[in-house]
Amino acid sequence: MFNARNSLGVVFFPAFDWAISPTHPEREERLLYTRDQLLEEGLFDIPGITEYRPELASYEHVERVHFCLPSTRHVCSPSHLASAGGAIRAARLVMDGMADKAFALVRPPGHHAMRVTHGNRGFCNVNMEAVMIEYIRDHYPKADGTPLKVAVVDTDCHHGDGSQDIFWNDPHTLFISLHQDGRTLYPGTGFPEECGGPAALGRTINIPLPPETSDAGYLYAVEHAVLPLLEEFRPDVVINSAGQDNHFTDPLANMRLSAQGYAALNAAINPDICVLEGGYSIRGALPYVNLAICLALAGLPASDVREPAWTPASTRDGARVMQKIARLCDEVVEVYRHPPAAPTEGREEGGWWVSEKQIFYDTDMLRESRQDAWKLCPHCAGLGRIQTVSDRTAVSFCLLLPRGACEHCRAEAEAYAAAARKKGCFAHVLLLDGDRIAPPQG
Secondary structure (H helix, E strand, O other), X not given: OOOOOOOEEEEEEOOOOOOOOOOOOOOHHHHHHHHHHHHHOOHHHOOOEEEEOOOOOOHHHHHOOOEEOXXXXXXOOHHHHHHHHHHHHHHHHHHOOOOOEEEEEEOOOOOOOXXXXXXXXXXXXOOHHHHHXXXXXHHOOOOOOOOOOEEEEEOOOOOOHHHHHHOOOOOOEEEEEEEEOOOOOOOOOOOOOOOOOOOOOOOEEEEEEOOOOXXXXXXXXXXXXXXXXXXXXXXXXXXXXXXXXXXXXXXXXXXXXXXXXXXXXXXXXXXXXXXXXOOXXXXXXHHHHHHHHHHHHOOOOOOOOXXXXXXXXHHOOOHHHHHHHHHHHHHHHHHHHOOOOOOOOOEEEOOEEEEEEEEEEOOOOEEEEEEEEEEOOOOOOOOEEEEEEEOOOOOEEEEEEOOOOOHHXXXXXXXXXHHHHHHOOOOOEEEEEOOOOOOOOO
């Protein structure tokens, strides 16, 4: 019997009573076979590996991250609260010293949920990792008073556009997304030039890998881009958004990662916390990949974990793919070290950086129009101002004060909110204050 080298807490919430539809890829059975596999392989019989149940997140936890329209109750189901609560429980295990590592094996997923959320897009309503990060920052501040630095490495096959949106102007969060090239897959974003807002240039790193990338390609990108950037950023906490739809059997994408590749990837990144994201090969991949990730996090060998369809040829990278990845890694490291002087999208208007977005909620079939503006402030990350309208909710006005907001931005936010409410032309006027644990949102 092996003993875990790293104590591991596995927070399991399969949401067996929740699905988008009976035949949708994100449905009740998604973690059914994973549950059986972990028990049959005796994972929880290994000393040092313990299973935990999730807590239930509150609406207030969600509102530390999101502007939910028309209301949090309309956007967020009990299953979403349990999934977010599972991520929070995983964070508490690590931050309280109860486990060296933690894996929130939860659903529904969340990394396509943006700062403003009107409903479900990319199978996501609420961004679980972002809710967890705000919880960590609220409850585990650094003793020296400096901002807690967090790195999020998103290995889901689809670009984590929601996480990118939430952390876009946060200089204390490094967001790295390894994903299938957006020219070939939903959501069509995630290119190297998308590198952060005016206060956080170079803090968003996108690595759009070519279709058919396999174990060697992913591990090359980790070794030559992800690890050097983590070493330079020096985060206090490392989180892996552990999507598994880049497996070679996944029906929704075109990548070729194996369970062995996932184990090696997690051993290399060495995250403190993993949170499950996508992955829709319910029988052929998820049971084996989740087992391999757990073993890697625990510091145990995963060489005996093989999915039934695996062959040496099924996960072999071609020379052309490897050449593209090598060039891409050089490019993104340069973006981090020498970011552009201003964001590549948008324009400066009167001391604000302004940009427009058209967002489609593919699950709920909603269209949203957004205008974002970030105050170019020399004293803090700058007040955020968002005007949004969707097919479901009339024009609404959202204000975001960053953590550590200066008095100028704070006074301006309060003035904007008061003027907007007095004007009476907005369906909702919401203020999210990063320094207030229970912010008023209406």
